[in-house]
Amino acid sequence: MVKLHALDRKLLRDVWRLRAQALAIALVLGCGVAIFLTAFGMVGALEATRAEYYAEQRFADIFASARRAPNALLGEMAEIDGVRAVEGRATGWAVLDLPGRAAAASGRILSLPPEGARINVPLLVEGRLPDPDADREVAVTARFAAASGLRPGDSFAAIVEGHRLELVITGAVRTPEFIYALPPGGLMPDDEGFAVIWMPERAAASALGLSGAFNDVALTLRRGADPAAVIEAVDRILSPWGGSGAHERDLQTSHAFIDAEISQLRSMAVVLPPVFFGIAAFLVNIVLGRIVALERAEIGLLKALGYRNREIAVHYLAMAGLIAVAGTLIGWGAGTWLARGMAGLYARFYDFPWLVRPEGWDSYAWSGLIGLAAASLGALRSALAAARLAPAVAMAPPAPPRFRRSIVDRAAERLNLSQPGMMVLRGLLRWPLRAAMTSLGLAFGVAILVASSFMTDALDRVIDIAFFRTFRQHATLALAGETPLGVTLDAAHLPGVLRAEPQYDLPVTLRHGHLSKRLALNARPPGGELMRVLDTSDRPVELPPEGMLISRQLADQLSLVVGDMVLVEPSERSGEGFEVPVAAVTGQYLGLGAYMDLDALSARLRQAPRVTSVSLALDPAALPEFRAATKQVPRLAFVIMLHEVRDSFRDTISENVGRNTLLFVTIAVLITVGVAYNGARIQLSERARELASLRILGFTRSEVSFVLLGETAVLALLAQPLGWAIGSGIAVLMVNGFDSDLYRVPLVLTPANFATASLVTLGATAAAALLVRRRVDRFDLVSVLKTRE
């Protein structure tokens, strides 16, 4: 057994004596460790898992689609410099009629080459892949099969290009192309309502009318190849065949969503932990500073006994080290728990073949090291001061702190401050840096609440704007390809339909100077009620007969202002570009938007108006009939039931918001209590004799408590506006951080946000202060005065 040295035992007992303060610090440090561990660990885990999955299933580097391109072009593309492999596919949409499901589901059909896929290889989970010669055999995504209760051998109906096909499932698979399997028009994966369907190439080509041709191509690149050059070459080859422009992984939907998650985690790993580590270092600094001040005589004694400076410094560093160890262990525990929770969330939203969990020890090691470094940094000044105390000086009591009359005193005299009030004020001015840091620490508690609660309101706003003011339809019918305007009337005759409005989505590249952006230009007739466009103040705007409306984010990306001319190049029709002026800038939170009047666009394209989707208002009473009818509509790619999208989005968000609110309130309370409790304890320690003297002079307990806690109260009040400002700043950073082409989060800061944040943190401060006040009540006046400072 290792024998503990007397100095080590002193260390352990000192830390035990300070356990409440040490724990308060350890919890703050633990928050930092936990968040760092979770965010950093999950970034690593997500990246590694995705990379491994991509490598094993040979996920493509370049993706392109065309209207209909002859298979001969594939050989041409394989010749492009830097291309390793090329695979063409026939792809299309299907409306699925599932046994036991009232609503139609959507299916994405992908053809499977007879010799098996070489790129974007599906990973077989159950059963077998369909026979290349079979007409009706398919494999489906495993999650869809599980959610729909389908097994190999089961069959279901799919309406493809107007033909109803009875399909037999041979196997369940998963694919790196749909790790995040967003259904068309959906905001979140929907396992039951959306399937990816692998069909043997021959059968798929015949069902989709693509015999001898492909409409989708995937390429892998050799190491060191230039993607931009390959994309240019692919675009050149496909452009006569309705090529809509090749792109890299960054525009692949599933990949982009995981990227967005990774970048959110990364910004969380970078922004939040430093706050906790900083506060913990500050707390260690003030607590250890106080301990060293109190233990001057003991330090002198140790020196007199012949202990070396290094041994003394190490003794006090070790005190911080023990706190760091406690904080790290707490953080590891909490972080592991958090990471497990996130792994569960990921398992719900992402279809990885195995659980995404930080497996490596490196994130544990790093978070622990950083925690230790933060505590040591906080302890360094005091430890060095202890080591530097000259032995003879250390044995004598410290000189009383120097107070001087200042301008503040004169101001205070004008205010007629009482003597206790004066003591509070001078206490603040005696250690201005410590007071400022304490206030800053408390402000971070407020800031974290402001910054986290703002998300709730922001998402409420997104839902309100998106689903109640913009997309007001109950359902959208997406058509398989462009259809004449008359389809709107057909749709209006479906059972339960109250109103039908057509829309036309055209894949285009918008250019302004050297800037360009690829997106779907949306055109609709004027006077629409169901799909509206809002201006930046959220008021509906009419589509102008000429010109284009663009969302603010897009305007920023292309650096466009109202009146600028923007060049529109339809992706699938090379050489048919035209220029239109920007008529207005609109506000929207989901996706990028560019809008034109349907007639104006049709005139520019020199074609009769066409339709790609129809928005519907429905009679809720007739919903079952409507659902049944959609399973039979020809030329239908998929149906989006907007209220279902909205409900699932809202449910998921409110679930997340509930969880996050709990998490952030806990964090804010930990920070506040950590700072306020330690601050007040140090006040008590420094002022014990002074306060006991006041008691002996006849001051009441509450008067004495006022002196003790007045300082904390002043600092807590000063922290509020500071916290609001920092919180708003963090919210702005978050809004900017979340800004992507996929979605945008509005900055919504209400007085209620600030008030709640302040109430919670002031409550926590008061609780911490009362804990310390209890000690004042238990003062043993005589013994306090007898102890030697």
Added chain:
Amino acid sequence: MTEAAATQPVFRAEGLTKVYGEGSTAEVRALDAVDLSLPEGELVVLLGPSGSGKSTLLNILGGLDHASGGRAWFRGTELTAMTDRQLTRYRRDHVGFVFQFYNLVPSLTARENVELVTDVATHPLPAEEALALVGLSARTDHFPAQMSGGEQQRVAIARAIAKRPGVLLCDEPTGALDSRTGTTVLAALDEVNARFGTTTLVITHNAGIRRMAHRVIRFQDGRVVEVSVNDTRVPAAEISW
């Protein structure tokens, strides 16, 4: 004490000076050109009013403080030429301190307070033996707060002698004690001096204590004003104040 041991003084000082607040108008000469030679093995009492330089001398001889001028030797090694690191080594190996306010570490028991020294000393006494020497065998596991002032001071003496120091430096060891408990502390010091021949310097305000000393040095205004040798020493037990 034998004459043979006195061939080389344990401490010697020449013109030893300590000035605080040097250069300023508030300059204080705590020690003013003190010459001194103390033979090995004696119990020496330093007498004098507050601020007369006793503690300053003790601090410099104990390696706690630097002199402003002059020189001092411990058994022929010059203390005034030592670096901080060497002084630490010197304290660790040769010096035992006893302070007026005991300076026990409150979070350590009696035994552990002694072990603070035995942990770092080269040939220490076992902590239990050191405590037995001062009559505290029964109190080894008590914390300072559970002991009387006299007991605490005896723990401090046990701690000081546990390293078998060459010199024992005591700054007002009975200053905070009543006469009866003070006597037990003095008896313990006497016992250590007699048994191990440890040169012991005791600072005191208390003139009565000089009766137990081999030698008495009287201070005034930073100077040694009188050195007297006691021909007949009185046992500690007979001293009271």
